[in-house]
Amino acid sequence: MTTRKLLLLPGDGIGPEAMGEVSKIIAILNDEAAAGFETETGLVGGAAYDAHGAAISDADMARATAADAVLFGAVGGPKWDAVPYDLRPEAGLLRLRKEMALFANLRPAICYPALAEASSLKRELVDGLDILIVRELTGGVYFGSPKEIVDLGNGQKRGVDTQVYETYEIERIARAAFEAARTRHGKVTSMEKRNVMKTGVLWNEVVSRIGRDEYPDVRLEHMLADAGGMQLVRAPKQFDVIVTDNLFGDMLSDIAAMLTGSLGMLPSASLGAVDAATGTRKALYEPVHGSAPDIAGKGIANPIAMIASFAMMLRYSFAMTREADALEAAIAGVLEAGTRTGDIMAPGCRQVGTTEMGDAVAAAL
Amino acid sequence: MTTRKLLLLPGDGIGPEAMGEVSKIIAILNDEAAAGFETETGLVGGAAYDAHGAAISDADMARATAADAVLFGAVGGPKWDAVPYDLRPEAGLLRLRKEMALFANLRPAICYPALAEASSLKRELVDGLDILIVRELTGGVYFGSPKEIVDLGNGQKRGVDTQVYETYEIERIARAAFEAARTRHGKVTSMEKRNVMKTGVLWNEVVSRIGRDEYPDVRLEHMLADAGGMQLVRAPKQFDVIVTDNLFGDMLSDIAAMLTGSLGMLPSASLGAVDAATGTRKALYEPVHGSAPDIAGKGIANPIAMIASFAMMLRYSFAMTREADALEAAIAGVLEAGTRTGDIMAPGCRQVGTTEMGDAVAAAL
Ligand SMILES: CC(C)[C@H](C(=O)O)[C@@H](O)C(=O)O
Ligand SMILES: CC(C)[C@H](C(=O)O)[C@@H](O)C(=O)O
Numbered sequence: 127m128t129t130r131k132l133l134l135l136p137g138d139g140i141g142p143e144a145m146g147e148v149s150k151i152i153a154i155l156n157d158e159a160a161a162g163f164e165t166e167t168g169l170v171g172g173a174a175y176d177a178h179g180a181a182i183s184d185a186d187m188a189r190a191t192a193a194d195a196v197l198f199g200a201v202g203g204p205k206w207d208a209v210p211y212d213l214r215p216e217a218g219l220l221r222l223r224k225e226m227a228l229f230a231n232l233r234p235a236i237c238y239p240a241l242a243e244a245s246s247l248k249r250e251l252v253d254g255l256d257i258l259i260v261r262e263l264t265g266g267v268y269f270g271s272p273k274e275i276v277d278l279g280n281g282q283k284r285g286v287d288t289q290v291y292e293t294y295e296i297e298r299i300a301r302a303a304f305e306a307a308r309t310r311h312g313k314v315t316s317m318e319k320r321n322v323m324k325t326g327v328l329w330n331e332v333v334s335r336i337g338r339d340e341y342p343d344v345r346l347e348h349m350l351a352d353a354g355g356m357q358l359v360r361a362p363k364q365f366d367v368i369v370t371d372n373l374f375g376d377m378l379s380d381i382a383a384m385l386t387g388s389l390g391m392l393p394s395a396s397l398g399a400v401d402a403a404t405g406t407r408k409a410l411y412e413p414v415h416g417s418a419p420d421i422a423g424k425g426i427a428n429p430i431a432m433i434a435s436f437a438m439m440l441r442y443s444f445a446m447t448r449e450a451d452a453l454e455a456a457i458a459g460v461l462e463a464g465t466r467t468g469d470i471m472a473p474g475c476r477q478v479g480t481t482e483m484g485d486a487v488a489a490a491l
Numbered sequence: 492m493t494t495r496k497l498l499l500l501p502g503d504g505i506g507p508e509a510m511g512e513v514s515k516i517i518a519i520l521n522d523e524a525a526a527g528f529e530t531e532t533g534l535v536g537g538a539a540y541d542a543h544g545a546a547i548s549d550a551d552m553a554r555a556t557a558a559d560a561v562l563f564g565a566v567g568g569p570k571w572d573a574v575p576y577d578l579r580p581e582a583g584l585l586r587l588r589k590e591m592a593l594f595a596n597l598r599p600a601i602c603y604p605a606l607a608e609a610s611s612l613k614r615e616l617v618d619g620l621d622i623l624i625v626r627e628l629t630g631g632v633y634f635g636s637p638k639e640i641v642d643l644g645n646g647q648k649r650g651v652d653t654q655v656y657e658t659y660e661i662e663r664i665a666r667a668a669f670e671a672a673r674t675r676h677g678k679v680t681s682m683e684k685r686n687v688m689k690t691g692v693l694w695n696e697v698v699s700r701i702g703r704d705e706y707p708d709v710r711l712e713h714m715l716a717d718a719g720g721m722q723l724v725r726a727p728k729q730f731d732v733i734v735t736d737n738l739f740g741d742m743l744s745d746i747a748a749m750l751t752g753s754l755g756m757l758p759s760a761s762l763g764a765v766d767a768a769t770g771t772r773k774a775l776y777e778p779v780h781g782s783a784p785d786i787a788g789k790g791i792a793n794p795i796a797m798i799a800s801f802a803m804m805l806r807y808s809f810a811m812t813r814e815a816d817a818l819e820a821a822i823a824g825v826l827e828a829g830t831r832t833g834d835i836m837a838p839g840c841r842q843v844g845t846t847e848m849g850d851a852v853a854a855a856l
């Protein structure tokens with residue numbers, strides 16, 4: 127029998143509550159599909175800092191690298207606002223991304239038909255929306271050096287961050303985007319600020335070349351990132367796959383997620399390169415939403431993004447397409463039936479807590 | 492009699508057409524209010540490149556610095572896509588900002604009631620919207636060095652951009668934001684990515700201190716820039732003044748502009764420090780929209796953002812409050828009366844071209 131080793135890193139805030147609901151799904155798949163999932167649980171973020179004074183311990187980091195896939199909750203909260211920069215909760219997530227070399231972050235922005243009304247955009251602009259944002263995740267301003275604050279004396283300091291991209295980093299994320307477009311609607315929009323940034327000039331040049339030489343069947347267009355943000359808000363359905371750097375991807379994917387009205391529903395996958403020998407790749411799956419400390423521990427958080435992240439894992443890490451489809455259909459069915467957590471409550475629906483929502487999805491599955 | 496020296500830099504695309512309509516307003520103010528405007532016209536962007544091989548000539552740069560205020564159209568277009576980086580149209584605008592030391596970019600995002608329907612957001616979310624984005628304009632990743640592409644051999648290149656902020660730069664833009672908030676609703680939201688960027692850490696620290704020590708009467712809140720982008724799309728009316736860095740400000744102000752549905756209507760002011768001796772400050776005014784090469788030369792561009800930029804000039808550079816109010820009221824009146832260019836056309840309105848729109852505003856004034 128296959129065994130599939132998962133590391134669960136629930137993290138902070140609503141992370142643990144949401145993760146708890148995934149366990150129900152894992153149990154079902156182990157029982158009914160002999161999926162052979164074996165789970166370990168580790169600490170990350172503020173929880174890890176409280177326990178070992180680091181945003182992730184070396185032991186948990188090693189477990190993450192050894193696992194077949196990692197499921198991640200969320201990190202951060204006001205409790206750790208004064209923690210030194212290198213130990214802050216986010217450092218755990220950034221270390222996982224960097225050391226596991228998870229360069230490709232796939233963020234689907236899908237508008238669940240049952241939730242189109244929840245969007246701040248007019249219904250016709252988002253109904254049926256289905257964009258995939260492919261964000262570069264191990265480079266750019268997140269990791270370049272120098273990254274420092276220098277004391278200049280006289281009460282003056284200088285803060286510096288450095289955005290660096292090399293050709294190979296842009297090539298591989300471009301390929302990830304073009305490959306995804308081939309399984310979708312065959313269009314890639316690349317976004318940068320080549321009119322102000324040299325990394326944008328290089329980005330544009332490399333993406334253009336990869337498109338021309340390797341993916342002539344995929345339609346490629348370029349937009350300045352500021353104009354791209356505007357177009358996302360104006361007419362999001364014009365996009366299929368958007369490929370962009372780490373920082374623009376952070377902003378643009380959050381905005382895209384928000385305009386679907388389905389923020390509490392959206393998963394993401396962070397993928398490494400495929401190992402030529404084993405055919406496997408390192409991967410971490412996490413909801414797009416954050417740790418939401420204001421509602422943590424109240425049993426009201428929406429676990430769907432977390433469950434949908436697990437569905438992405440079934441699809442991308444284990445090629446369990448049938449199970450992934452079934453789980454996504456179960457989520458859509460529960461929403462259609464009018465079962466809602468507080469964040470997506472609507473007139474005529476039935477409001478439930480985190481546990482009941484998890485039970486409802488498990489039952490539908 | 493006062494003389495007020497203006498440098499007009501129409502630039503590329505729809506810039507010249509839109510600028511032409513401002514001349515009508517200037518003529519009226521000279522005739523009827525003895526405003527004493529004297530105008531010179533210079534070249535910037537692609538137009539300057541075509542004429543002198545630089546995105547702005549030294550002579551025009553000197554004129555800009557000597558003028559009491561600069562009115563700027565727009566730069567760029569596909570014609571200059573292959574121009575070397577240092578000579579590209581945008582370089583003219585960046586040189587003006589840097590050499591005139593225009594560190595404070597004020598971008599009002601106002602939803603004209605007559606146009607609320609044009610927004611992609613639901614009407615109730617944007618109706619009456621009035622945000623002011625205060626964007627730092629002479630620092631950050633736009634100007635830091637190194638900014639370069641290095642050839643590494645083997646077909647590999649490395650692109651680098653550097654974001655730098657020093658304490659004094661953050662102090663002065665924070666003060667600009669707090670001062671503006673005092674004349675508005677007394678609230679400032681500062682946006683950065685302190686969880687990933689050292690410049691964000693410094694930004695947060697300095698803005699907090701200036702708020703605490705100098706503006707205890709103004710409410711200050713902090714948001715991560717990605718969360719801020721989401722909140723802007725979800726519930727824009729929660730904001731009064733937003734203060735942020737050059738790059739986040741570029742993205743966030745464009746998104747804010749787009750969600751008002753009034754992009755073709757929005758002006759901006761870029762201001763330098765007040766000279767203690769003369770009480771004056773260098774200033775450049777420009778529409779938020781770009782050069783729109785696709786509709787240039789057709790006589791259909793909306794000149795209102797350009798005219799509204801001139802109204803901001805009356806207010807900020809010349810303290811001509813009565814005239815600025817009158818001009819803004821004239822614009823609102825023309826819109827209320829149903830006169831519309833193509834970009835803001837709506838059922839039941841009368842569609843006009845650039846010239847007629849300029850005439851309508853002039854007549855209303
Ligand atoms: C938590 C934070 C470091 C992270 C990021 O900025 O990448 C988050 O916003 C995200 O988008 O995953
Ligand atoms: C034209 C370009 C250099 C400029 C910028 O990025 O600042 C523009 O987008 C703006 O917002 O004024």
